[in-house]
Amino acid sequence: MSSFHRDTWVEVDLDCIYENVKAVQEHVSDDVSVIAVVKANAYGHGDVQVANVALEAGAKYLAVSFLDEAMSLRQQGVKAPILVLGASRVSDLELAAKEDITLTVFQREWLEEASKVSLGDASINLHLKLDTGMGRIGARSKEEVKEIVSQIKSMDNFRLEGVYTHFATADEIHSTYVEKQFERFNELISEVEELRSVRFIHCGNSAATLRFPKRIFNAVRVGIAMYGLTPSPEMVPSLPFLLKEAFSLHTKLVHVKKLALGESVSYGATYTTKDEEWIGTVPVGYADGWTRKLQGMNVLVDGQYAPIVGRICMDQFMIKLPYQLPVGTVVTLIGKQEEQKISSDDVADKLDTINYEIPCMISYRVPRMFLRNRSIMEVRNYLQDKPIMG
Template sequence: MDNQEFYRGTWAEVDLDAIEQNVKSFKKYVSNEVSVMAVVKANGYGHGAVAVAQKALRAGAEYLAVAILDEAIALREAGIEAPILVLGWVPPIYAEVAARNGITLTVFQEKWLEEAASILGKTLLNIHLKIDTGMGRLGIKEEDEAKQLIECLATHSSFYVEGFYTHFATADEPGNPFIEIQIDKFEKLASFLKENGLQPKWVHLGNSAGSIRVPKRIGNLIRLGISMYGLSPSQEMKSIQPFKLNAAFRLYSQVVHVKKMMAGEPISYGSTYHTSEGEWIGTIPIGYADGWIRKLSDAYVLVNGERAPIVGRICMDQFMVRLPSKIEVGTKVTLIGKEGSEEITIDDIAERLETINYEIPCMIGPRVPRLFKEYGEKKGVMNTILKK
């Protein structure tokens, strides 16, 4: 842990070179006319929004996307000048804040336009119109709604319609034909908008899964989210991935206490585990307050390349493991990552928790510092950058 600037024995490592390679792989896979929008919402899916955004832009991404205005402002405050789209709904009273910071907003409501226009005055705001083609979340559904928006936009000079987009609901299910229905709905409504005078610079349909499945039918911009971080959009997508994805996230801690136990001694809250004679127990300083939730109490970690099962209930800040043998305090522990011939992947944790891989890095909280790693100019030398 070179250049350490934190004070606990738990940290995550983010391989920025993996981010770069994943962006470049997608750029090579899709048409030359298609650009990349790097999705860095939720603190870059738990990887660190600023560092990931900077690396993605250097790798060739042209646009960034976040979920809320606060995330976009944070990127601007970090000195990032690239275009940023907020994918979620932003209260119209903050339209001027977005415009002042050069941030593009998602729009799909006539009332929103009216309220925002009264605040913006002569200030120009970039917007992307969201079309709901079957996600049922946000967006324009019918031509009547689109017509109202067109009429409203025609009466106000405060808006520049820079893009149209939609979001696929089942793109990560290769056997599900619903993606075709969504594409058809989008094309019809987008054509109606264009016929009535709106000519967007950007048209984007494809998330990571959609960009893999239908790379020639996703407009001229892809929204690269989960796969930018080296994770497949679903288990079913793995068999059709056209190139290797490089996982960027690893999670480590260390053993801070080791004790030899007698038979029948209880471990942790509720005394749910009792030791065997001569068993070695190690304490690891990470717990459910860091996102390593209690449901993982039947999981294991890697210590010196061997599996060490978690025993007893995971506490708020610590948990205990059954060690393969006596080890030294300070020994590194791998919670996500590879050690010797053993590996624990994010997909392994997601399967154990009966959820999707997206959720795992997102749930590792801000108490866990991120160490960003990338190769320097001298090949083989790693630079370590800490971002809290």
């Protein structure tokens, strides 16, 4: 921790990620390939570290959103197959082929353009995305799908390696909509003969994988469960195994003072002490992703809950301490202290959003520290974009 100059850090427990991937693999059958979803810097956890540990735990493929994210993994030495889930430019095809990155396809026009690109000796794997009800990207009709498949067949150096869809409501216990999507996906696969023999057929995100392990074909794309978070609060009672939350966020008090009754704290003077109070200053703010809407949320200090008082500033906020504590005392914003815990779920609840957003929103200003085999493996400072210990 000495080679960066800030006592605020995210701890990413890679052992939890390893165990979550193993548990997912055990939950589905051995012949189902786990595709570890590491888009968005692995949901804010750290792309290459998560990718490597997921592969070590048995994942066979990685998935990201954009070609840049795939390139970032390649540049950091990741050799495993990587699927880009989002749209890519035809003009980037050569680069994708050179770096052996699998692209998602779903438009006839895109393929027509792609057919004019010469890849020389290189070839590229494609996964066809079907829109069975998400309404985002994907081919929708049987005719469209047939045309796309025969177009790919006619193109040298292009190989249809996968076909997939994405569920809109798999995390909701009411399953009418997800059943419709299953049905549509099954229909399209049975109607278009070539699709039945592609190597990877996948539809399961975390929620569908956890809920329907026997119906998710031969690959699953797992994101949130790998990070140890539930796909939705309503799934908690029926989770098939314990998910181990990998992400925690900590800092240290930089200032402690006693305020008299009736004194105010922070911009707008929105908080006024109701008595003599010990107030601690925490060096984290909305520029770190700790948004102003978290005013009133608890943090943990000395194993106890302490509320954020007054407005959250760009780089600092104040908490009401249970009693006098020394400067340098560890403050946990997400994670455990003694018997108490604040999960990304609690932060999401306070913000009226989903847990996915919480690790993603903790900005590049906060260095990530990676734990493996219960000890520090690497510390990465994204401000300098390099590991500072490894």
